[in-house]
Amino acid sequence: MGNVVQLRSGGVGLLIAVDGSAQPEIRYWGTDLGELSAGAASAAALGVLGGIPHAVPDQLPSRGLVPGPADGYRGRPGLSGFRRGSSIAPLFTLTSLDHAAADGDVPARLDVVCDDVLAGLRVHSELLLDRHGTLRIRHTVINTGEDDFEVSGLAVVLPVPPVAQEIADFTGKWSGERAEQRLPVNQGAWTRENRRGRTAADAAYVTMVGTPGFRHRDGRVWAAHLAWSGDGVTWVEAQPDGTRAIGAAELLEPGEITLAPGEGYATPWVYAVCSVDGTDGISRRFHRTIRDRDSHPSAPRPVVLNTWEAVYFNHDLDTLGRLAEVAADLGVERFVLDDGWFGGRRDDTTSLGDWVESADMWPDGLGPLVHRVRGLGMQFGLWVEPEMINLDSDLYRAHPDWLLADPRRLPGPSRHQYVLDVARPEVSAHLFDQLDRLVKAHRIDFLKWDHNRDPIVPVHAGRGGVHEQTLAVYALLDRLRAANPGLEIESCASGGARVDLGILARTDRVWVSDCNDALERQSIQQGTRLLLPLELMGCHVGPPTSHTTSRTHDLSFRAATALFGHFGIEWDIASATEDDRAGLAAVIALYKRVRSLLHSGDLVTVDHPDPAALVHGVVATDRSLALFCYVQRTMSRFESPLPATIPGLDPNRTYLVERLAPTGGPHLRERAPAPWVRAEPFRSTGAALGAVGLAVPILEPEQALLLEFTAVD
Numbered sequence: 001m002g003n004v005v006q007l008r009s010g011g012v013g014l015l016i017a018v019d020g021s022a023q024p025e026i027r028y029w030g031t032d033l034g035e036l037s038a039g040a041a042s043a044a045a046l047g048v049l050g051g052i053p054h055a056v057p058d059q060l061p062s063r064g065l066v067p068g069p070a071d072g073y074r075g076r077p078g079l080s081g082f083r084r085g086s087s088i089a090p091l092f093t094l095t096s097l098d099h100a101a102a103d104g105d106v107p108a109r110l111d112v113v114c115d116d117v118l119a120g121l122r123v124h125s126e127l128l129l130d131r132h133g134t135l136r137i138r139h140t141v142i143n144t145g146e147d148d149f150e151v152s153g154l155a156v157v158l159p160v161p162p163v164a165q166e167i168a169d170f171t172g173k174w175s176g177e178r179a180e181q182r183l184p185v186n187q188g189a190w191t192r193e194n195r196r197g198r199t200a201a202d203a204a205y206v207t208m209v210g211t212p213g214f215r216h217r218d219g220r221v222w223a224a225h226l227a228w229s230g231d232g233v234t235w236v237e238a239q240p241d242g243t244r245a246i247g248a249a250e251l252l253e254p255g256e257i258t259l260a261p262g263e264g265y266a267t268p269w270v271y272a273v274c275s276v277d278g279t280d281g282i283s284r285r286f287h288r289t290i291r292d293r294d295s296h297p298s299a300p301r302p303v304v305l306n307t308w309e310a311v312y313f314n315h316d317l318d319t320l321g322r323l324a325e326v327a328a329d330l331g332v333e334r335f336v337l338d339d340g341w342f343g344g345r346r347d348d349t350t351s352l353g354d355w356v357e358s359a360d361m362w363p364d365g366l367g368p369l370v371h372r373v374r375g376l377g378m379q380f381g382l383w384v385e386p387e388m389i390n391l392d393s394d395l396y397r398a399h400p401d402w403l404l405a406d407p408r409r410l411p412g413p414s415r416h417q418y419v420l421d422v423a424r425p426e427v428s429a430h431l432f433d434q435l436d437r438l439v440k441a442h443r444i445d446f447l448k449w450d451h452n453r454d455p456i457v458p459v460h461a462g463r464g465g466v467h468e469q470t471l472a473v474y475a476l477l478d479r480l481r482a483a484n485p486g487l488e489i490e491s492c493a494s495g496g497a498r499v500d501l502g503i504l505a506r507t508d509r510v511w512v513s514d515c516n517d518a519l520e521r522q523s524i525q526q527g528t529r530l531l532l533p534l535e536l537m538g539c540h541v542g543p544p545t546s547h548t549t550s551r552t553h554d555l556s557f558r559a560a561t562a563l564f565g566h567f568g569i570e571w572d573i574a575s576a577t578e579d580d581r582a583g584l585a586a587v588i589a590l591y592k593r594v595r596s597l598l599h600s601g602d603l604v605t606v607d608h609p610d611p612a613a614l615v616h617g618v619v620a621t622d623r624s625l626a627l628f629c630y631v632q633r634t635m636s637r638f639e640s641p642l643p644a645t646i647p648g649l650d651p652n653r654t655y656l657v658e659r660l661a662p663t664g665g666p667h668l669r670e671r672a673p674a675p676w677v678r679a680e681p682f683r684s685t686g687a688a689l690g691a692v693g694l695a696v697p698i699l700e701p702e703q704a705l706l707l708e709f710t711a712v713d
């Protein structure tokens with residue numbers, strides 16, 4: 001065979017076979033194999049191929065970078081589309097290949113251009129393997145023919161080895177986002193399609209495939225995430241010959257992308273990582289790569305007070321001013337005024353689109369509140385939902401034709417609202433002007449950018465509109481940020497429905513879920529942090545009795561849950577008890593002390609043998625410090641708790657182990673304390689803590705124990 005290009009960086013390697021004029025093919029993606037001689041690389045790349053079975057073409061199928069039926073590939077094709085009146089299965093040949101090895105922080109890179117002269121198509125493939133071993137890959141198809149080419153689909157397809165036999169991805173719902181689901185790899189394709197017009201609560205999120213039973217800390221795993229906020233599809237597909245692949249693509253409506261001669265269409269970036277140490281290894285790579293982005297928030301994540309569950313639509317200056325005073329007193333750093341401040345908005349039936357202060361609620365505008373908030377030393381944030389419109393709004397009365405819909409067949413309302421066609425230049429110009437005016441007028445530090453309905457048959461310029469809408473929203477966000485340096489934006493969508501690395505390229509955090517019930521949040525946050533580092537995850541302490549589930553939880557459990565994120569409060573603290581306020585002040589002080597660790601360290605999740613317990617934490621990258629949380633989800637079936645092992649520490653160092661009281665005092669309902677908990681903090685080694693673990697008290701359900709580990713040698 002011809003050449004084998006090796007891409008190596010961050011402990012990961014790819015072998016890409018370049019055989020004559022054929023489209024290059026990824027033969028291996030996994031742990032770095034070291035620098036191989038040409039012969040060894042060739043042998044390794046050949047090692048994954050089997051013999052030619054009966055009843056198939058006389059040559060081995062190839063899985064080129066953009067595989068298709070013309071080169072014998074029998075899976076879902078990488079590219080599909082047609083020209084008016086004719087179709088052709090593309091067969092690409094290599095035109096150019098440009099390869100650069102990793103150099104310090106500069107990723108290893110492979111740029112491949114392939115052509116199919118007969119089909120009039122060119123594909124440009126870009127692969128970047130960064131210093132953390134994260135592969136970013138996308139393809140661009142260019143129409144080199146003489147008439148229009150309609151793209152039906154263009155996918156990133158990555159091979160995984162036959163040892164990958166179990167799939168895990170996510171599903172969910174409002175207030176129950178990112179719930180993991182598992183199934184075995186069988187022959188055929190497991191596909192997850194999102195056709196809801198934006199990333200959804202039930203999106204696949206991260207598609208993983210790994211060795212049977214892979215867990216948090218063991219098993220080989222391969223994972224991919226589509227960095228896109230519109231419709232998408234991801235899949236795991238296994239062939240009769242045992243080969244298998246992960247695929248990811250934007251989902252396109254017929255006629256949505258038509259390329260005139262010379263035009264191109266690029267897939268979203270796909271982030272792909274692999275791990276030999278379970279899903280924590282997957283998170284480590286994702287998190288480190290995300291933290292390396294130029295746009296990643298670098299200032300300490302401020303403590304937030306969000307007004308939603310405190311006052312809902314009942315806005316008045318005195319109430320909000322009092323809330324701000326109590327918040328500032330407790331140490332809150334950012335005050336966010338949620339829905340209800342604009343137009344005639346007294347409930348959710350009206351005024352979306354009218355982004356001007358409500359004259360009767362705010363006769364002097366937002367100025368007096370903003371002034372008060374700033375006077376108390378806090379930043380000011382504001383809720384908006386720019387992509388939406390109510391039929392009862394001045395905007396709709398002026399521009400009834402601005403809806404993202406077929407005017408002949410409007411979809412039904414959802415939360416009484418409709419979607420604006422942001423891809424129309426006059427619509428995005430209008431939104432930019434309104435938002436820019438607001439941000440500048442009040443020097444707004446933060447926008448909570450909501451999106452509360454699925455578009456449902458979104459039509460732009462007479463055809464499927466999700467692609468254009470998504471790009472237009474990205475452009476609007478980019479323009480607003482460029483015009484207002486320092487402005488931070490949160491991606492919210494009925495809670496955590498728009499959580500992806502496409503929107504996060506131009507926003508600073510996501511609202512993880514509308515469910516502030518700490519027990520539910522433990523699972524929702526666990527799913528979310530697989531991809532996202534904690535500093536991007538909005539996590540708030542809600543009121544004692546949850547507004548979404550009516551469960552009541554102690555402040556300590558709510559606090560220990562919200563600590564593992566970008567911490568905030570969403571509760572009418574002006575009417576909270578003195579004890580609760582004192583507890584909140586203590587939690588806020590603790591968050592400020594530990595946020596630099598939580599927002600820079602590595603995630604550790606324990607494979608605890610008792611399903612009643614969840615043990616997770618963050619270990620500093622130099623392993624000098626760690627914070628863990630032992631969560632008693634339900635009653636255990638064991639008489640006393642099984643020891644909690646604490647992996648991820650430096651086995652050769654000694655740690656001081658301290659139990660923290662997040663709300664300032666003794667707080668847990670313990671049936672029987674663990675022996676050491678009665679005594680002073682104790683010392684142990686990373687090796688002993690990782691292998692033997694430590695004893696925990698018998699806790700009643702829905703309690704959490706916080707443990708801090710400080711290296712002392």
Ligand code: DGJ
Nearest residue numbers: 308338339492494495514
């Ligand atoms: C949905 C969000 O998820 C909530 O946090 C809140 O902002 C409401 N919308 C306001 O309408």
